[in-house]
Amino acid sequence: xxxxxxxxxxxxxxxxxxxxxxxxxxxxxxxxxxxxxxxxxxxxxxxxxxxxxxxxxxxxxxxxxxxxxxxxxxxxxxxxxxxxxxxxxxxxxxxxxxxxxxxxxxxxxxxxxxxxxxxxxxxxxxxxxxxxxxxxxxxxxxxxxxxxxxxxxxxxxxxxxxxxxxxxxxxxxxxxxxxxxxxxxxxxxxxxxxxxxxxxxxxxxxxxxxxxxxxxxxxxxxxxxxxxxxxxxxxxxxxxxxxxxxxxxxxxxxxxxxxxxxxxxxxxxxxxxxxxxxxxxxxxxxxxxxxxxxxxxxxxxxxxxxxxxxxxxxxxxxxxxxxxxxxxxxxxxxxxxxxxxxxxxxxxxxxxxxxxxxxxxxxxxxxxxxxxxxxxxxxxxxxxxxxxxxxxxxxxx
Numbered sequence: 421x422x423x424x425x426x427x428x429x430x431x432x433x434x435x436x437x438x439x440x441x442x443x444x445x446x447x448x449x450x451x452x453x454x455x456x457x458x459x460x461x462x463x464x465x466x467x468x469x470x471x472x473x474x475x476x477x478x479x480x481x482x483x484x485x486x487x488x489x490x491x492x493x494x495x496x497x498x499x500x501x502x503x504x505x506x507x508x509x510x511x512x513x514x515x516x517x518x519x520x521x522x523x524x525x526x527x528x529x530x531x532x533x534x535x536x537x538x539x540x541x542x543x544x545x546x547x548x549x550x551x552x553x554x555x556x557x558x559x560x561x562x563x564x565x566x567x568x569x570x571x572x573x574x575x576x577x578x579x580x581x582x583x584x585x586x587x588x589x590x591x592x593x594x595x596x597x598x599x600x601x602x603x604x605x606x607x608x609x610x611x612x613x614x615x616x617x618x619x620x621x622x623x624x625x626x627x628x629x630x631x632x633x634x635x636x637x638x639x640x641x642x643x644x645x646x647x648x649x650x651x652x653x654x655x656x657x658x659x660x661x662x663x664x665x666x667x668x669x670x671x672x673x674x675x676x677x678x679x680x681x682x683x684x685x686x687x688x689x690x691x692x693x694x695x696x697x698x699x700x701x702x703x704x705x706x707x708x709x710x711x712x713x714x715x716x717x718x719x720x721x722x723x724x725x726x727x728x729x730x731x732x733x734x735x736x737x738x739x740x741x742x743x744x745x746x747x748x749x750x751x752x753x754x755x756x757x758x759x760x761x762x763x764x765x766x767x768x769x770x771x772x773x774x775x776x777x778x779x780x781x782x783x784x785x786x787x788x789x790x791x792x793x794x795x796x797x798x799x800x801x802x803x804x805x806x807x808x809x810x811x812x813x814x815x816x817x
Contacts, residue, residue, distance in 0.1 A: 465545030472544040478812035497547040509814040510563035517559040531817040567605035597625035601637030613637035632668035645706040689727025714749030753799035761787035784810035
């Protein structure tokens, strides 16, 4: 069931937000399914005029439900496969790690958007399983553009290219490379953390020139500027230079600052945010190579950068409120303690998830069995999707 919620009290007047989407001129209805559109292998999907946004929710057993954010229609497009140890996603593909080292099932939501210069192309098709990748050990999925690395243990991984899915998973050759953190596909190669540094390699694992020190690489994100690794003492940024070479630079935390072990932001935007211990959050402006500390009077559990001109951050605090933060950490708007029951239970608190899109943030409420849609200009709850068991949440399209 989907329900609308009343307007909640906010700490201050909401900010006006103007979003401009530049795109190719396309018909308002989907184009016929084709194998290639503007050089993109669409694999039978249709090009559509705007992103076909949807939420993907996995329950505790790994069953996947898709909620179309335009029509609110629901579809369970992948039933529970048995024991699932983890569910990951890359904005299009969903990865279910199967128990007993039975591999990783790759499920295509068939909803995605491809950057193309100063505009984008969006596609929509029929969701389906693409098969299972064989591998043993802990599974970690890291996205990079239209590619993702699926790492098994600490010595092997597979790189999946969205453009080559039609050839089957068998075309994705394993890469033998030692890694101690997230491995990012980038600029036609890989960025691999190991031995206290992150280094660029080619797809065979052979080292290239670019590298930078990075202690305890814990997270990685690909932004509009480049690939960013969260390290114990700051961040490492990799950019693609003119001519295709890769450059690396360190963005250290200010002295004696609590680190942010996880960074998150809106897809293809220039800002990232992460929780800074119990003191607040960090905002990283990747373009300016600058950290800004955002103090909070209540510890924060999650923080995601919106990446807009106002450098806003959406956060969930330890009392269950959603806060919209200005760049300096001041509270622009906030909800009531929406997740009070979830954050008071340690097991449920770990399942609280937050993702941010162009107009709304989406918040998994495991205590209520719902996902809330929140306007991140003024913290209004615009919709709540009920009757769910949200153990995993992703925005696709």
